[in-house]
Amino acid sequence: MENKKLFMIELSQRGNEASTHHWSNDQITDIIGLPHKFIGNFYEAFEENHDMPEHSDKLPCDLYEIPLCETTKIINSEVLSNLSDKMVELMRMIQEIFKALPPKKEDTSDVHNLDHENTCVIDNHNEIHVSTVRHPPVTPSDIQQVTIIVRCLFTTDFISPKISNPTQWSVTYLRFQHHSPSSDTHLGVFKCFLSKDGIVSEKKMIDTRDINTSPNASNHVITLSMNQNSREGLHTKKIIDFAMATYTPKNILITGAAGFIASHVANRLVRNYPDYKIVVLDKLDYCSNLKNLLPSQSSRNFKFVKGDIGSADLVNYLLITESIDTIMHFAAQTHVDNSFGNSFEFTKNNIYGTHVLLEACKVTGQIRRFIHVSTDEVYGETDEDAVVGNHEASQLLPTNPYSATKAGAEMLVMAYGRSYGLPVITTRGNNVYGPNQFPEKLIPKFILLAMRGKVLPIHGDGTNVRSYLYCEDVAEAFEVILHKGEVGHVYNVGTKKERRVIDVAKDICQLFSMDSETSIKFVENRPFNDQRYFLDDQKLKNLGWSERTVWEDGLKKTIEWYTQNPDWWGDVSGALLPHPRMLMMPGGRQFDSEEGKDTSYISSPSQTQMVVPTSKSSVSSQKPALKFLIYGRTGWIGGLLGQLCDKQGIPFEYGKGRLEDRSSLTADIRNIKPTHVFNAAGVTGRPNVDWCESHKTETIRTNVAGTLTLADVCREHGLLMMNFATGCIFEYDVGHPQGSGIGFKEEDKPNFTGSFYSKTKAMVEELLKEYNNVCTLRIRMPISSDLNNPRNFITKISRYSKVVNIPNSMTILDELLPISIEMAKRNLTGIWNFTNPGVVSHNEILEMYKKYIDPKFQWANFTLEEQAKVIVAPRSNNEMDASKLKKEFPELLPIKESLIKYVFEPNKRT
């Protein structure tokens, strides 16, 4: 029990008698959950207010249908003596706030129930006495704090209490009434439903936005009342009127702060506001760098936490332990080029990550500002001839996967503002440049390329227009929005000064004394490239912000910084490619002059050579997003892959080169310009792997030297290689006994080297681990619906005169090959057990064969020892753990179900 046996208000169904009941220690039930529980004597502060039901039509109708409970008090000095320091501190804080409320105003006649003194006393026993607060004169900006106080008193204390005896607990509603001189406006209802297991299942925060935007925002009071169902019937009790105070951030959580923009914001706030605690959360993704936060590192008001916004536990923990009252949410996948590849990463980070943060705000109920950082890209492209910029109320029409996820995140933010009254502000910014930016973005990329004397690759014809703001100006904009931004509002952070990409390139060439004619190359455009973003920037200017840094100065400062810090980002060769991919960063190939002639470049800027249009009007001629290069045309899997691509409309070509001939592979890549390479080539031996025992050098040449060469060439070209490998590198052992259900995992060390084939496959797999551009798919005993194919495991065993009978993991190609394509689209890398979950034995398969295909079919079994006499090399038998694949593709069928669905049902003979 120790520190956990504390809580605040009892809700019981025992009627008025409960009001005088003092709980004993035994009755203080064990509460596990958030650390802060509040004890207070609210009952004595209650005031009967029978006028309230007249507003009942504004309340949800179910309010009156569910039995409500009595509210009472808990004052128990024994319990109080067990209060944690934090609790006492909280109570003192509340007392301070009450004391600080402004004095009674002379003319209060038009405001209800405001004749009580403003008191909140903690007595010698640490008991709290709260009296109704009389209404003070207030200003609109004062309102927020009271909301928080209310949450402090009521909602946070209702979060997840786990109560050991839940049967006494029921449902209650805490209702907020917003009084203004002219009207009573219903603000929000806390519906606290204590379920059987004692968990609060639902609650609703006040919609502070409504208060803020109210035309008569002065002289407002928030009334917290509670609907009660006592023996006398339903009535509403007013608990307290709250007055309002000004919002000042105290403990700010900045997400993504090791990234570019947020690092400037964090460093600025740490420097300018020593009284604010700045907690930064960053997962240190490829484009962030702790060095970006060096200026803050030794400051007392700064704290860095490495972690992912997608982790609800971490976020909840941080909000609570750091008493966060403000969130500035910058963390996101931001690079448009990447989003044309693995857009699921964008959905995961930008939408799901934001959702986790919002939910944490809802649950902890303590956030007074949630500043959500979005982008001008959510508006979609602006017409070239538009003279009026996108206003904050403009429609959102994102055009690329990145901006679509940002728009999606915005919708969630808006919804949490509306549904739960989370005080949200959204910003939509133009392009930003300056020190600390990862060089995948135009300006730092071109600076680094220029520093290395390389060509500057321009997407399309370079007429795309962007508006660039210097990072310090943007940091200042966030400082202004933090302090002056209005809750519920959106702010464009923009400049009217626009620049074509080609002009940016020319300016950089000029500052590096480079000849732009020879230093600029035109390359294929993005699948879609917004022509222009044009913002109406007036609203933020009205808050007093304006751009300070002119382009010429900003660019010079930026070049100076990159020149002085050439190695800030380490090996960024992958990012300097014309169209970088996330998987190539950091690291990747060197972009040298030889590769500068890469086929993705277009040698002259003539419009006719542009593959991709630069405006809305010519969408139809866009470059396909995918193109596969497949090795293994004559093989079974290579052939099936080609058929699948045809079916799915994915452009592909088979490689002409031989795996062990590097230059032929490079030529293939130059000619075909693939987005992904599939390796389904290799020798498996004819009629079976025994062939490899007598053809060892041929096996090494293709399976080892060839596969490694292809991986290396792909890496050099920034390409993902989907490599079909084998799971026949394991055999059952003591840690993974047959029938145990314990399968070999991706990270397990191969333990089967019985055949030369398997031995070399295990070696290659080990070496391929060094290549971060390779996705290894461990196939086992492949099966397809084509029962005539001699490579098909079913065909094989149905033709053998005798078969062993051992359960094994297997791969149903009809189900899994489409998954391999999806994995390529998702740019997945690393090792994957590429089998259906579970095992199936030879006999089980042959039973199915008999049932579905040939009722007369018969077979004979023999033992492994007997089998050994008719084969040259031993075979591997094992169970693979397919849970990693199943997690990525939850619809993946267990082996037996997959066999029936994909193989036997379609071949069923009636």
Ligand SMILES: O=c1ccn([C@@H]2O[C@H](COP(=O)(O)OP(=O)(O)O[C@H]3O[C@H](CO)[C@@H](O)[C@H](O)[C@H]3O)[C@@H](O)[C@H]2O)c(=O)[nH]1
């Ligand atoms: O090697 C390159 C890289 C980029 N570009 C072009 O340069 C322009 C700017 O590209 P980039 O620097 O990648 O920025 P945007 O795609 O405009 O997106 C940036 O600016 C947005 C605000 O407009 C933010 O939301 C994004 O997160 C941020 O990446 C685009 O037309 C690109 O096609 C090239 O021509 N060559």
